[in-house]
Amino acid sequence: MAGCAGKGKPKTHLAYEERPVELLYSTGADRMDKHMWSQAVDYFGEVERQHPYSEWSRRAILMQAFAHYQDNQYDEAIGDADRFLSLYPGNPAAAYAHYLKAICYFEQIVDVGRDQAATGQALDNLREVTTRYPHTEYALDARLKIDMVNDQLAGKEMNIGRWYLRNGDTLAAIGRFKTVVERYQTTSDTPEALYRLVEAYLTLGLLEEAKKNGAVLGYNYPGDAWYQDAYNLLTSKGLRPAIQPVERSKRSVFHAVLTKDKSTTVAPPTLTPAQAISPTTAAAKPAAKPAPADDDDAPLPPRKQKKHILGIPVPFTGGQ
Numbered sequence: 231m232a233g234c235a236g237k238g239k240p241k242t243h244l245a246y247e248e249r250p251v252e253l254l255y256s257t258g259a260d261r262m263d264k265h266m267w268s269q270a271v272d273y274f275g276e277v278e279r280q281h282p283y284s285e286w287s288r289r290a291i292l293m294q295a296f297a298h299y300q301d302n303q304y305d306e307a308i309g310d311a312d313r314f315l316s317l318y319p320g321n322p323a324a325a326y327a328h329y330l331k332a333i334c335y336f337e338q339i340v341d342v343g344r345d346q347a348a349t350g351q352a353l354d355n356l357r358e359v360t361t362r363y364p365h366t367e368y369a370l371d372a373r374l375k376i377d378m379v380n381d382q383l384a385g386k387e388m389n390i391g392r393w394y395l396r397n398g399d400t401l402a403a404i405g406r407f408k409t410v411v412e413r414y415q416t417t418s419d420t421p422e423a424l425y426r427l428v429e430a431y432l433t434l435g436l437l438e439e440a441k442k443n444g445a446v447l448g449y450n451y452p453g454d455a456w457y458q459d460a461y462n463l464l465t466s467k468g469l470r471p472a473i474q475p476v477e478r479s480k481r482s483v484f485h486a487v488l489t490k491d492k493s494t495t496v497a498p499p500t501l502t503p504a505q506a507i508s509p510t511t512a513a514a515k516p517a518a519k520p521a522p523a524d525d526d527d528a529p530l531p532p533r534k535q536k537k538h539i540l541g542i543p544v545p546f547t548g549g550q
Contacts, residue, residue, distance in 0.1 A: 251284055251286045252286075254274075254276050254277045254280065254281075254286075255273070255274070255277050255290065257273050258270045258272075258273030258274040258276075258277065258290070259293070261273060262297060267298070267300050268301065270293070271294050271297045271298060271301075274290040274291075274294045275290070275294060277290035278290050278294075288314075288317070288321070291310055291317070292330075294306075294310045295310030295311045295327065295330055296330065298310060299330060299333070304335075304337065307330065307334050308331050308334050308335075311327040312331070314327045315327050325362070325363040325366055325368055326368065328359050328362060328368070329359050329363075329368040329371075332352060332356045332358070332372060332375075335349075335351040335352035335355055336356070336375055336379070338352075339352060339379070349383055350383070352375075353376065353379045353380070353383070356372040356375050356379065357372075359372040360373055377417075380414050380416070381417045381419070384410045384413075384414035384417040384419040384420075384423075385419055387406045387407075387409050387410045387419075387423075388406070388410060388426075390406050391403045391404075391407045391410075391423075391426060392426070394406065395430060400430050401434075404427060404430045404431070407423040407424075407426045407427045407430065408427065410423035411423050411427070420450075420451075421451045421456040424443050424447035424451075424456070424460070425456040425457070425459055425460045427439075427440075428443050428447070428463060429460075431443065432463065432464075432467060437467065440467075440469070441464060441469050443460075444461065444464050447460050448461065
């Protein structure tokens with residue numbers, strides 16, 4: 231049988247021939263080691279079809295997900311991960327399935343000038359990893375990627391806001407810039423968003439609003455070029471916001487507005503240290519009738535592979 235999958239790649243299935251599950255699984259692991267992703271999927275798929283209720287079948291689902299991911303067939307990898315989660319939601323390897331699913335969306339993020347549907351899905355799935363498995367290495371990496379995703383979403387809002395501003399729709403532009411300041415306030419786009427708010431409010435003649443946003447910008451980013459531009463713009467209108475540059479740790483951009491005591495600092499959130507996963511065993515080569523493990527503490531293969539996946543390998547390579 232033949233069909234189409236992924237990016238136009240033909241996907242073929244092995245002709246059905248009943249074979250020992252250990253042989254099928256070990257051959258699939260061997261193809262994985264050789265980066266023969268489609269063949270690995272075929273062999274792990276045969277494990278599922280020929281031995282659907284075995285321990286090997288459960289493991290084969292995740293192996294298919296990982297092989298599809300490595301082959302850039304993200305939709306198929308997400309489908310495999312979802313299938314694993316629906317069948318084994320309480321399994322310890324579910325953390326990996328959630329993480330792999332999030333990474334598949336993360337790697338489909340495109341530039342800010344295009345649709346950001348995958349970006350939103352990546353953010354949702356990365357947050358789910360941090361919520362469900364907060365003390366894992368997956369969660370630690372997911373937190374880092376959440377910051378990158380927020381930068382992406384903030385950049386999209388800035389693109390739209392600038393377009394509105396250029397076309398004279400000042401109120402719509404203000405809405406976009408306020409979204410950046412309120413929702414993505416720790417991103418690199420916040421200083422420009424505050425400057426654009428100053429610019430937009432001055433255009434509407436709302437001098438106090440412009441001055442307030444200039445004060446927030448100056449207090450939180452006193453050495454930033456966007457503050458210098460905002461200061462020059464405000465002074466050109468006869469407004470002189472009194473800004474006292476201070477050394478401080480990262481805090482909310484609203485701190486200067488919401489509190490009169492500027493000596494009070496807002497402590498950044500403390501991240502829980504992740505518990506490291508220690509890979510100890512390399513992928514096994516085909517061997518004579520290796521016994522499947524009954525528990526879920528299977529050894530992990532060596533760290534390797536793709537650019538965004540942290541180096542955490544898929545569980546269950548080999549039949550040990």
